Amino acid sequence: MANSDKKASTDAHGTATKLVRGGLNRSRFKETSEAIYMNSGFVYDTAEEAAGRFKGENDGYIYSRYANPTLSIFEERMRLLEGAGGALGTASGMAAVNAALMSFVKAGDHVVAPKALFGSCLYIIDEVLPRFGVNVTLVNGTDLDQWKNALSQPTSAVFLETPSNPTLEIVDIAAVSDMAHKVGATVIVDNVFATPIFQKPLELGADVVVYSATKHIDGQGRCLGGIVLGSEEFIEETLFPYAKHTGPALSPFNAWNLLKGLETLDLRIEKQTDNAENIAEFLSNSSKVKRVIYPGRTITHRLNLQKLKCAVEVH
């Protein structure tokens, strides 16, 4: 955020290159792996330099609750991968979900979400927001008529997961985004299950994407982390002031772990998808299993999960 060098010219590179090189910003020591800037604050050569930085008149880091060089590399790598205008790393997936919503939703607003949500996301939408005077409508996410009814009034935000955790419900991001934009809503997609390898919600019409980086992005059970991605305007003007003052900041050490995780994301997802297909097939052939919910490999490989009508059911 505070570093003008970070937007390295890697927009044109392929996914595998972005996963390893995106946002790389070596120090003067020319380290191979990204440096971990495990510090809270930064020093200034002069009082004028400090004043300029605090006023936002010149580039440079101030305090790691606002921005940190290791975090900036992680944010830039994810920004490139997602094709977003901006990105902000957070301490966990839930910190990302909470900040994305709380940064702009206010009392009296209307928010729409599917019932099939990860439990903690449902808690924020259905327990926390109403406490602050937000009106919430929950719909069956696979039923576009229910979305249409819910989105027939002015709405501030739509929040959805697709595939949902844990029931793997598929929501049509493009259709819901179309309806949501007509009533003024910002569409936030929790893309944890699909990962940026299989689904790019911004390309399908969503405005904001959130991740629990704890899951596939780290992929090795080492740390918590999250990230919010969207237009440069949303990240810089709406989310950043909220995060800067409320403090869901990601630790530089965890940002580094997540960078290491990203390096192998495509390879791991490929293998996990193969494994999931084999397990789904095995379970489908078992007389002891009543129902297998499996959105399917061919769909996920084509980046068009939203076209899937429903999960495969086998009795």
Ligand SMILES: Cc1ncc(COP(=O)(O)O)c(C=O)c1O
């Ligand atoms: C879909 C979804 N969203 C958000 C979260 C929360 O992420 P974290 O545990 O990193 O806070 C999870 C965690 O399992 C999840 O599956």
